[in-house]
Amino acid sequence: MAKPNASPVRVIEETTGYWRAVFDYPPFNVVDGDVFRALQDLLVRMETTESLRVVVFESALSDFYLSHFDLTGRLGNVMSAIGPTGLPILMDTFVRLTKVPVVSLARIRGCVRGVSSEFVLACDMRFASRENTKLGHPEVGVGLHPGGGGTERLPHLVGRGRALEIVLSANDFDGDTAEQYGYVNRSLPDAELDGFVDALARRIGSFDRRALVAAKHLVNQVSLPPFDRLLDAFTSFGTALGWPEAQNRINTVLGRGLQRDAGFEKNWPEVLGTLVETGKKGVGDDSHS
């Protein structure tokens, strides 16, 4: 259980140029308003610490990197308040991470779904455990859709066909499939993951700030999605949260154990294809093309 007032993100300063940010928010590292507040605080430190070159984002929990958006509604101000970029806090956090003059590496073990996938997609690089990664976008399976950049960032990384598979299937992707698709940079044997990422972080930590910042800026110029597309997705996601069919599915997965039962929490995308009876729907459906 989380200690009262403990931050969900613990920062360890390995050197003046290399920090580790550890998600430590038991039992499941669910992404709620407190996680976003901690990330906003960390971003300010990253933006203003001149000695800093690189931050590795990792988890203290073996089975959960970050699990997913809090579906019980403890979201604080992330959907409504506006951050320094002029975007809502949820988007602002991810957009600032892509532009901060510090390199961000995601060291991935465990479950990383929905908004958590969007967090790692906003990191500069992603390295995943071959044996212990469940990465994906289950939103459509609970009647919603990604709203924090997933639909905008995935097509550039993996192409339209694989982006549609990830988003419309609502399935988990293991480390090797994620590597094959380009969803992560590399899938590494779990025993090699820490050493690989640490060596890379120390190497980057030894480089000059101006060179790193200029290079990241140039790559960003041709690879980041435009604000208006990100905002479209976010706005549409806000609307979707009010759809009755989504609320019905969310209540069903919460009732079955989401955010309570560890076994269900690890594997819940498996059941999304059987939440409602099929072949009987279609009456009164409202759609937009």
Place this chain on the structure above:
Amino acid sequence: MAKPNASPVRVIEETTGYWRAVFDYPPFNVVDGDVFRALQDLLVRMETTESLRVVVFESALSDFYLSHFDLTGRLGNVMSAIGPTGLPILMDTFVRLTKVPVVSLARIRGCVRGVSSEFVLACDMRFASRENTKLGHPEVGVGLHPGGGGTERLPHLVGRGRALEIVLSANDFDGDTAEQYGYVNRSLPDAELDGFVDALARRIGSFDRRALVAAKHLVNQVSLPPFDRLLDAFTSFGTALGWPEAQNRINTVLGRGLQRDAGFEKNWPEVLGTLVETGKKGVGDDSHS
């Protein structure tokens, strides 16, 4: 042989949300005006059936998914008539498929070349038989170039270098190479292909229409080529059909057995590098850069 008046595309309604569309147009599933008319009819049904979530496109012929554009000229109105999008029927068919509020999966076995590759590229996802896939763009080898979106959709999926290899080599690509390049989502053992695609279709078929439609729409916003680029390619293709060197190569492959001989039809890209003598050309060539 095709039965008179039989549609080249047979629709099987597995559930109210999941249909299979089976190309059944012996002997080779050649793409002619009748195939486009059947696809146009199917698109209207897909656009207006509220219960529908997903259509799997597959073939009844083991060696041919869709072979290629009819090079004997039975093209009906596909190059001249304008469809609902304001684009010529050939482009209109593919553009509407990318935007229809229904998910499209291509289950690929056999030969899929030229305009047929462009059909699967317009589907939302592509799954190919590891042992039995010959996918490619032989157009340049007969003096033409892709005109139905191949040159616009491939670079986004596979990058400029591999797109140029696919288009300029005029070679076939097997399932595993197509997967490695990102040309298809996955290459699967032939024995597992049907089960994989059927499970995915039933899963997607159980999801809510609004969620699927909104998610597809958002991915489309950042991954579809612009109309004017598609139209450039189509117009240039129409011009190329009149080039004498193209007509010469087309007549040569038709003379050797294309659209008549099953053995030649399966393997014809293999001979495209030896259709004309090399080292003796170059006089009076007309080119545009």
Place this chain on the structure above:
Amino acid sequence: MAKPNASPVRVIEETTGYWRAVFDYPPFNVVDGDVFRALQDLLVRMETTESLRVVVFESALSDFYLSHFDLTGRLGNVMSAIGPTGLPILMDTFVRLTKVPVVSLARIRGCVRGVSSEFVLACDMRFASRENTKLGHPEVGVGLHPGGGGTERLPHLVGRGRALEIVLSANDFDGDTAEQYGYVNRSLPDAELDGFVDALARRIGSFDRRALVAAKHLVNQVSLPPFDRLLDAFTSFGTALGWPEAQNRINTVLGRGLQRDAGFEKNWPEVLGTLVETGKKGVGDDSHS
């Protein structure tokens, strides 16, 4: 040692439609002003030879394809003079290569770093030796950043995450990793590389010029970076050459043997993480986000 007045690029006309351009500039095929002058001359020949279809770019040296930008400053006019496209010679050379009405294939063996990586990225296709390829962007490791298109071309090919890894890690990538990332088209066993590329070149060499040119043009329309982005990177690179921390790192690697010692030249990116002491920097750093 290079013979006086010998061109660093030797052209072998295999047929009227297929040439080989061989980098032969011992000891390391360093990219200096003379190499760019030879490439500019070759581009004029490629642009004006109507019989030509394809050029294979390869090296006469087994360990070096092209090593990297001359860091001792023998750059001639490549940073200052303006070429036919209106861009500085360095950019002009690469931009013209992407648009020339001839297909360019890079047959890669040995070291290919920095501006040399940018050369192969400007070729239409890249095929690499599985056993003998060291491809990468070490610029950031010497305090600079890519300035000849690397930061603009890589994200389209490999996605933002892998582009940032290549550019910010300053590490070498072997043939198989480059293939996995989409950095090269294919990694082939060294013994098969010559045969594969030669067969592909002869095949393309047999095709009609108009078809090849139109197809390449259409792919280019949706896959080349805009001029202004390329120029941003080039201008920023020119500025970076004057940064004191970059000059310090460059002098350090030159002092350790770069462009003099073959052993160091083969492996120098390995030491870039230890050129300066870490954890002590950060005072007075100047940065731009």
